Structure formats: C-alpha cells, structure tokens
Amino acid sequence: METHTELHTEIVDVLQRIERLTAQIELHEKQPNVDSLSIEGYQRLREQYFRQLEELLAALNIRADIHLQAA
DSSP states (O other), rough: OOOOHHHHHHHHHHHHHHHHHHHHHHHHHHHOOOOOOHHHHHHHHHHHHHHHHHHHHHTOOOOOOOOOOOO
C-alpha cells in the first residue's frame, strides 16, 4: 500500500502530465495544418490520466468526477 506522500507525489505527476498534454493539444490546434490524429491521440491519453487521477484521489477517500471545462 502506498503512503500518503507517495500518493501525493503521484497525483502531482499525473497533473503535470495532463498539463503538458493540454499544452500539446493547444499547440497542435493552432497549427495551420491541424493534425487531427495527433490531437485525438493526446486527448485519449489525457482521458486516461483523468481516470488515473480519479483512482489516486479515491485512494485518499476523495471522490472526483473529472471533466474538461469548455473554453
């Protein structure tokens, strides 16, 4: 079983991954020739990280239902 410190570290790591993916998605969306396959791949990976984050928070008895906010 992970300690709270390990969980906190893992939560921060996942949040940073989500942040980097969001930046990549925004960068690709601004390109003149939008690469929709890359964007879709990044979005799928980001969704996986959202689920992972929900699981990590649940281990701390925190219930989360994470969704993207519309821009």
